[in-house]
Amino acid sequence: MSNTQQDDKPSGILSTQPPNFSPGAVLEFARTYYGLTGSLSPLDSERDQNFLISSTAGDQYVIKISNSAMDPALLEMQVEALEHIARVDPELPVPRIIYSRNDSALEQIQTAGGLAHYVHVLTYLPGRYPKDDPAARSLLRPMGACLARLALSLRGFSHPAADYKLLWDLKQSAKLKAYLHYIPEPEHRQLASYFLERFEQHVLPEIPKLRAQVVHNDFVPNNVVVAEDYPGKIVGIIDFGDLIHSLLVTDLAAMLAQVILGYDDPVDAAGEIIAAYHESIPLEPAEIRLLYDLIAARLTMLNVIAAWRVTLYPGNREYITGGVEQVWDMLGVWRGLDPAEVTKRFFRACGLWEQQAAHPIPGHPSGTREDHLKRRARALGPYVYLFYERPLHIVRGEGVWLYDDEGKRYLDVYNNVPHVGHCHPHVVKAIADQAAKLNTSTRYMHDLIIEFAERITNRTPEPLSVCTFVCSGSEANELAWRMAKLVSGNRGALITRFSYHGNADATVQFSTEVVPQEELPTHVQTIYPPLSNSAFRKPDSGINKAIHNLSESGHRPAMLMLDSGFTSDGIFTPPPGYLSMLYTETRLAGGICVADEVQTGFGRLGEYFWGYEFDGVAPDILTMGKPMGNGHPVAAVVTRPEIAEALAAKTGYFNTYGGNPVSCAAGLAVLNVIEAEGLQRNALAVGAYLSGRLQAIGAAHPNLGEPHGSGLLLGVDILKPDGSPDPNLAKRIKNHMRENGVLIGTTGPHDNVLKIRPPIIFNQEHAETLLAALSQALEEC
Numbered sequence: 001m002s003n004t005q006q007d008d009k010p011s012g013i014l015s016t017q018p019p020n021f022s023p024g025a026v027l028e029f030a031r032t033y034y035g036l037t038g039s040l041s042p043l044d045s046e047r048d049q050n051f052l053i054s055s056t057a058g059d060q061y062v063i064k065i066s067n068s069a070m071d072p073a074l075l076e077m078q079v080e081a082l083e084h085i086a087r088v089d090p091e092l093p094v095p096r097i098i099y100s101r102n103d104s105a106l107e108q109i110q111t112a113g114g115l116a117h118y119v120h121v122l123t124y125l126p127g128r129y130p131k132d133d134p135a136a137r138s139l140l141r142p143m144g145a146c147l148a149r150l151a152l153s154l155r156g157f158s159h160p161a162a163d164y165k166l167l168w169d170l171k172q173s174a175k176l177k178a179y180l181h182y183i184p185e186p187e188h189r190q191l192a193s194y195f196l197e198r199f200e201q202h203v204l205p206e207i208p209k210l211r212a213q214v215v216h217n218d219f220v221p222n223n224v225v226v227a228e229d230y231p232g233k234i235v236g237i238i239d240f241g242d243l244i245h246s247l248l249v250t251d252l253a254a255m256l257a258q259v260i261l262g263y264d265d266p267v268d269a270a271g272e273i274i275a276a277y278h279e280s281i282p283l284e285p286a287e288i289r290l291l292y293d294l295i296a297a298r299l300t301m302l303n304v305i306a307a308w309r310v311t312l313y314p315g316n317r318e319y320i321t322g323g324v325e326q327v328w329d330m331l332g333v334w335r336g337l338d339p340a341e342v343t344k345r346f347f348r349a350c351g352l353w354e355q356q357a358a359h360p361i362p363g364h365p366s367g368t369r370e371d372h373l374k375r376r377a378r379a380l381g382p383y384v385y386l387f388y389e390r391p392l393h394i395v396r397g398e399g400v401w402l403y404d405d406e407g408k409r410y411l412d413v414y415n416n417v418p419h420v421g422h423c424h425p426h427v428v429k430a431i432a433d434q435a436a437k438l439n440t441s442t443r444y445m446h447d448l449i450i451e452f453a454e455r456i457t458n459r460t461p462e463p464l465s466v467c468t469f470v471c472s473g474s475e476a477n478e479l480a481w482r483m484a485k486l487v488s489g490n491r492g493a494l495i496t497r498f499s500y501h502g503n504a505d506a507t508v509q510f511s512t513e514v515v516p517q518e519e520l521p522t523h524v525q526t527i528y529p530p531l532s533n534s535a536f537r538k539p540d541s542g543i544n545k546a547i548h549n550l551s552e553s554g555h556r557p558a559m560l561m562l563d564s565g566f567t568s569d570g571i572f573t574p575p576p577g578y579l580s581m582l583y584t585e586t587r588l589a590g591g592i593c594v595a596d597e598v599q600t601g602f603g604r605l606g607e608y609f610w611g612y613e614f615d616g617v618a619p620d621i622l623t624m625g626k627p628m629g630n631g632h633p634v635a636a637v638v639t640r641p642e643i644a645e646a647l648a649a650k651t652g653y654f655n656t657y658g659g660n661p662v663s664c665a666a667g668l669a670v671l672n673v674i675e676a677e678g679l680q681r682n683a684l685a686v687g688a689y690l691s692g693r694l695q696a697i698g699a700a701h702p703n704l705g706e707p708h709g710s711g712l713l714l715g716v717d718i719l720k721p722d723g724s725p726d727p728n729l730a731k732r733i734k735n736h737m738r739e740n741g742v743l744i745g746t747t748g749p750h751d752n753v754l755k756i757r758p759p760i761i762f763n764q765e766h767a768e769t770l771l772a773a774l775s776q777a778l779e780e781c
């Protein structure tokens with residue numbers, strides 16, 4: 001992929017046709033300018049025209065005719081670099097420059113139309129090209145050692161043209177974002193975008209602190225020659241076309257990205273190369289820490305540029321896209337790896353891990369576990385309880401993974417708040433960028449809040465068009481309650497029998513999971529949740545009785561509030577007819593209907609963006625929260641204009657933090673990721689797969705019931721042999737899985753339903769990890 005200066009301009013080297021001289025014209029040129037006669041055979045080149053000339057005297061040379069867009073200053077730089085290397089390390093097998101009869105390293109050849117192309121002639125380095133077997137293990141250490149030696153030989157070299165803009169320069173990777181639209185497949189685009197976001201977040205800020213010099217920048221198996229009889233001996237280094245002043249470590253990363261492609265354990269292969277490189281050029285910790293992201297950026301670069309170039313040269317598709325699939329596969333593998341673990345292995349390869357591990361991680365709590373637990377109990381009080389018999393000390397999250405203080409990673413099957421994955425780089429960046437710019441209240445005009453409100457209400461049915469931002473699901477439901485009382489003129493609430501709607505004064509009383517039925521105030525009455533995804537208690541799930549009970553104490557319903565996924569009631573999607581029946585009865589009795597989508601919104605359920613859609617109804621108020629900001633506290637209430645107007649006329653509404661620009665940036669970033677990564681579709685597909693596999697495991701296991709729920713909100717009952725709930729076994733399973741690296745929760749009135757509610761980037765492989773841990777727990781508990 002040797003392409004050089006101003007390559008991303010329309011007139012650049014990546015978009016200008018290579019020269020096309022006839023062999024006859026080239027032979028004539030070689031004879032006239034170099035006194036060379038012999039036979040000519042073409043050599044591969046993407047942007048130039050190269051020939052091998054076998055002279056009548058028995059010598060072999062390479063004639064390189066440069067692309068017309070090539071800056072001669074860069075050619076001069078390449079010539080000078082080769083001469084520098086020959087002086088500094090004469091044994092290093094690089095081509096030697098052949099001077100013309102004019103004693104010049106560069107000559108010019110003209111097309112019939114008078115267009116001049118620069119020409120230079122080099123000695124040909126005979127040997128074998130390992131590119132046909134780049135995964136030859138014997139090449140790993142020599143590649144690392146040889147690249148280091150080459151970099152050392154260039155250490156003292158400088159040239160005024162060296163600091164130019166090259167799209168193939170890894171430190172320019174952020175520029176590739178502008179090319180993402182050339183990638184046709186959304187999942188590939190998403191993968192590329194993910195790694196470019198990581199690059200911006202992790203690498204960009206470090207660049208000014210790193211060692212830089214002129215580097216080869218394309219030291220890959222295509223550009224080395226090995227001995228005919230010994231594939232581990234490098235006898236030639238060719239193609240200095242990407243030579244540039246860049247980070248020293250990018251030279252290494254560019255090579256690693258391409259060499260690891262053929263390996264089942266790419267980290268191991270990379271480790272061997274790194275170790276050999278490190279022996280000659282000791283890597284600095286700051287460089288090692290960036291290698292995971294630099295390798296990813298280089299792989300991304302290969303495919304983004306290929307996707308772009310294929311649109312410029314469709315006739316050359318096969319050549320340009322030849323390796324693209326393998327690179328996508330590797331990027332997929334790379335994303336599945338734990339960056340910290342990869343970095344640790346790279347440190348180990350350099351023999352630096354012990355030293356590194358000895359440094360305390362900033363912000364990492366000190367003291368023993370017992371101290372920590374004691375301090376916590378004292379400082380936070382008894383109600384802030386911890387999950388699991390052996391509480392977890394989580395220090396980091398990424399994607400579907402959480403990491404504890406000992407570096408162990410856990411598959412997160414429990415947390416729905418990091419909806420698009422823990423610490424998604426796009427969301428993190430959106431939050432950080434906006435926090436660095438402005439954060440204030442809704443009392444000033446700001447574009448983001450309008451955009452966010454519109455993006456949400458674009459997804460709600462008319463006339464649900466007014467969006468009020470708050471900070472938590474509890475606040476959203478409190479506001480919905482105030483609105484309901486105001487527009488209905490009533491004071492009663494209808495909820496399900498084991499519900500959760502919040503922690504504030506009103507909403508805690510709508511949370512029968514917290515307040516036992518018998519302690520509920522008379523203005524709150526309960527109905528039955530669904531019996532399954534397809535059935536409910538006929539004829540009316542107890543709503544008429546509940547309305548009657550309200551009237552007994554002088555109340556009429558102000559609202560029916562339902563969690564559309566019945567998450568605390570045991571996890572069900574609304575069965576057909578259930579919501580429509582309840583909505584009709586509530587409205588007949590003078591109340592309005594509130595869909596609490598705090599758990600279910602934003603595509604988790606797969607089939608629909610909101611849970612109420614399962615029964616084709618439209619609520620009067622929609623509340624949302626948890627997944628909205630991927631962990632940033634953002635929540636909202638969407639309602640009809642006349643309900644908002646009624647509130648405005650009565651008291652108005654102000655929330656200090658609700659709708660602040662940082663929250664809106666977070667929320668918009670989440671929506672962008674859901675859309676760009678097709679995550680609702682993913683929830684549907686992976687949820688269906690998981691549900692089918694759970695069913696199959698359940699068929700063979702008497703303790704496991706049928707799964708219910710939808711998409712990536714699934715519940716599966718743990719039962720005794722007689723079919724009754726078994727909360728003790730559920731608890732043992734939960735703790736067993738935790739010890740095995742899979743985090744799951746329990747729910748339902750009997751606490752015997754395993755709650756499956758991971759970030760919705762959860763894929764089939766993650767599902768298999770979960771199922772394996774569950775099967776093992778079922779066997780061993």
Ligand SMILES: Cc1ncc(COP(=O)(O)O)c(C=O)c1O
Binds near residue numbers: 472475625
């Ligand atoms: C269905 C439902 N509604 C509301 C809430 C309250 O949200 P928050 O904890 O953000 O106040 C929750 C929280 O778990 C919930 O599950």
